[in-house]
Amino acid sequence: MAARERANDSRALIDRPADHIDNNPAGEEAISLPTIGVLGWLQWGWRLLTSMRTALFLLLLLAIAAVPGSLFPQRSSDPNGVIQYFRSDPAGAQTLDAFQLFSVYTSVWFSAIYILLFVSLIGCVIPRTRLHIRALRQTPPRTPRNLGRLPAYVHHEMPDEASHLSSELIIEQAARTLRAAKYRVATYAAPPFAGGGPSVAGERGYLRETGNLIFHFALVGILMSVAMGGGFSYTGQRVVVEGQTFVNTRAAFDSFTPGRFFSDDQLSAYSLMLTDFSVEYVETRSSSLGMITDYTATVSTTTQGSTTASRSTIKVNEPLSIGGTEVYLLGNGYAPQITVRNPDGEVVFEDAVAFLPQDANLTSLGVVKVPDGLAAQLGMIGFFYPTQSTASTGASFSVYPDLQNPVLTLNVFAGDLGIDGGSPKSVYVLDTSKMTQLAGGKTDTKAIEVRPGEIALLPDGLGTVELTGVKRFASFDISHDPSKGFVFFFAITLIASLAVALFVPRRRIWVRVVDDDGVRAIEYGALARGDDPGLLGALTSLASSHMLSMAALQPTDETVDQ
């Protein structure tokens, strides 16, 4: 009987989520069906995926799945760490790599979790939006029979000053009080059962669900923007030595990662020249002496159509916006300017070679390749020490990152550089498999050691090498990401709607006049969606303001009665 009443009262059900436990009045029929077929299974799967329990489980799984990313070195942030891992434990590293643990955030299993989570989220939120829009147009639900069972309940004996008022008038006054407290109100006449009198139902806090839904849409929005943006974005790196110019074309990048929908037309034409790169150190005598406090790259840029170059600066956390791209300053180091001459004194090589920093004091490693102009192809592996010092073992090292005592040492190899075939080779690696070492290492000849301005003889009378000077280089990360504005918009929406969803309470309050054998009393009952610490307080204060308003009502009513 009670169940039928509930099923018939569609209003009580309508604003619940689709997966609410009470929302399946046809449950018994479902059990009697023997098979559900392919479509049925699909429907079952969709329901399972879009249930909140599954969404929460996936969220927890996502959090757990993100942990390995902080335990193992990741290719995205720490490629050297990965190489190190492979060196020290090749078998273990291979196993880990099979599970994609060195690139967790792009792995198949991680992607599977977040794609499922977002499908689940969308499947969860869209029906709820439909229900919420319907609920917005509905009147507050009929007063329940037993208000005493609600989580907050106040019972008032009929006060003397209200004893002469009709029950309808008391309820009308309660409706007014509720309306003043921003409740949406509906009054109901006395129900057919004994003891029940007229009642009023009030509901407030629809904004809570609105905020909640907007929060989840914003969450989906951020992810969608990032995903879509990823398709049209590109990112590339380029090392630029002081005085060099970078032109924004695909061939000019050292490495380039385009999005799926990228086309070369997207690259806007501009050029960027590194005019100066300066580093600020702590120079006062303190514990942090020599610590770097700032990198500043001064660049001069020219965009298409303009004839004048403009000067700007780039710092690590202050990228330069130009031509729809952001230019980030990532790394930097020294680029010794090396000139190699043949025995006749003709210049066969002249360049500032970027040396990669190996430690905090910028001991740097670089490779010089001289393919033509000498008796044999020449390759040199160089170490550059900005402030050289010698350990007791005789090994050189750098003690300070600035140029205080710069020294360049070169190990010399002659033979076949392996670049004649035209296949691309890294400029930072020297393939010595077809070369013989002439100086440095285990050979009898000492490695060549030059300071700025000095000239040294190459072994075997091949010629000379000169260190003409030392420049700095900067490595830039140039990226174009069209989703930025969208992500910013959704992020702001997300925070605002979250505050609304967490702090606007959704409450229903009912007031009823009960008649117990001629003795009247007023009952107040309140119900909240979810945990609501302030529910009882809100109900009590409403009840007392209702009482007060009735006392104020009295004189006017008496005049009406007379």
Added chain:
Amino acid sequence: MILSFFEFPSVVVLCASIVIYALSLHFWQLDLRGRAASLSPRRPGTGRALRVAIAMTSVGWFVHATAVVLRGLASGKVPWASPFDFTLTATLILTGLFLLLGERFALQHFGLWILRVVALALGFGTFAFYTRAGPLGPEIQSGWLEVAAVGTMSALSLFILGFAAASAHYVRRRARLPSPNYRAELAIRDDRSLDGSSLTLVRAGFILLTIAMITGYLGTAGVVWHYERLQSASVWMLVTWSAVALWLHNTMTRAHTYSDVKWFAMTSTPHDAPTERKRVK
């Protein structure tokens, strides 16, 4: 601007504040004992011991704040980037929020507990993690990261206060058993309000954590992902955020009642706040 001169005075002032906090512990304990003895929950803010405890803690807080300002002058930045700096500022925020919200959220019962945590954290942080005041590496000189760090510290403080309320709620429920051993626990105010306090504090903390996460990720854009330590701090931020989000869903939908998930509430405080943002390259 870096005024290294202030580094030593900052430590001296900090030690003074630790001493004041430690002395206030005595009065917090007296207050708790008084509550237990009377067995009738007193109205908040009445007992004499409580007034002295609050006054002493407030004095300690101002001294502590002075230490933070001096430290800031000595390193030319908001102190947040080393484990010592993080402890120093996070405990300041925690004590400040405790003093500010204590009465409203029925938190004064665990003054003893909170102040113990603060005094121990400060003492341990100073002796174990002390780092000389110095500038930040260029990769973490960002206003956005400063917002993220302060947001994280505030969220952490709110979670700790929420944890205290949740624990007290649990203890209070246990104390309903008729046993003379629970006198002190019975002195804790009505458990419904603690239940609500914990929930509100964690909700506010969650909003701050969300802001911190967004500013931390988006404000630094591409830079963060190139620095390994920053990346691992971000990952733990995501893990913590998801855990709290999960817990909030539980309370909001009544999928479980609050008291069923109180253990989760107690354990979901973020242990791995991004304290490791040191200079990397």
